[in-house]
Amino acid sequence: MMKKTLINMLILSVFAAPIANVSAKVSLQNQPLLLEPQTELMIEQEEDDGEALIGLGGGALLGALVGGPVGAIIGGFTGTLIGQSVSDTDTVKTQQQHIALQRQQLASLAAKQQASEQRAAEYALTQKQLDELLAEQHQLLSELALGMNVQFRTGSAELESHFLPQLDNVAKVMKRLSESNLELKGYADRRGDLAYNQALSEQRLLEVRGYLIKQGVAPERITTQAFGARMPLNDQQDSESDVFDRRVTLTMQPNQGLMASRVTE
DSSP states (O other), X not given: OHHHHHHHHHHHHHHHHXXXXXXXXXXXXXXXXXXXXXXXXXXXXXXXXXXXXXXXXXXXXXXXXXXXXHHHHHHHHHHHHHHHHHHHHHHHHHHHHHHHHHHHHHHHHHHHHHHHHHHHHHHHHHHHHHHHHHHHHHHHHHHHHHOEEEEOOTTOOOXXXXXXXXXXXXXXXXXXXXXXXXXXXXXXXXXXXXXXXXXXXXXXXXXXXXXXXXXXXXXXXXXXXXXXXXXXXXXXOOHHHHHHHSEEEEEEEEOHHHHHHHHHO
């Protein structure tokens, strides 16, 4: 009988605490009087502990039904932990959402960094290629300024294959430097008569000029002049010096019309 009485009292106390708490809140809400700061703090604390109180009451009731008065006390503490775990679960979920968002942001930043590094590598490669082209062009321009020679075999006007890449580069430079013209001068060695050597030097000029035009150089930018065997490089004629006389010399010249217009300005 005593045990039942204790159980009933515990059950009533469990339900009476939340009901009294709610009644107190309703009474305070209906009162127009201003509350002291300490009272407001207590009300806020009571609201925050709502989940814990629910857990406490539920745990005490469960403990009383299962284990009697001692079970009610133990169940009360267990219920408090259950109520607190509800709030902790919500906090964990929120933290997990923040962690997932941070991971997404890190992955996006890593992808952007990788793309930036790839662009930097491509830029460095392009810059290297440009430097090589500029160095090659500078060397070619230096040769053209002094006069670049294309050599020929004896009695032939056929272009040798190892001179074709050089002529290709000349054509590329001419297309880039639209303000310059190209002057071609043809020569022959002193073997044979003058008429034959004159014609041979003219044919060599036509071969070089025709190849440059095929590579995209405008015909009006190329001037030619044939000298035959009249202007040898060496006064003494021999087989070795004749090699250097069988040639076409390419020299880059500024556009005379453009130069004249700049002078008048």
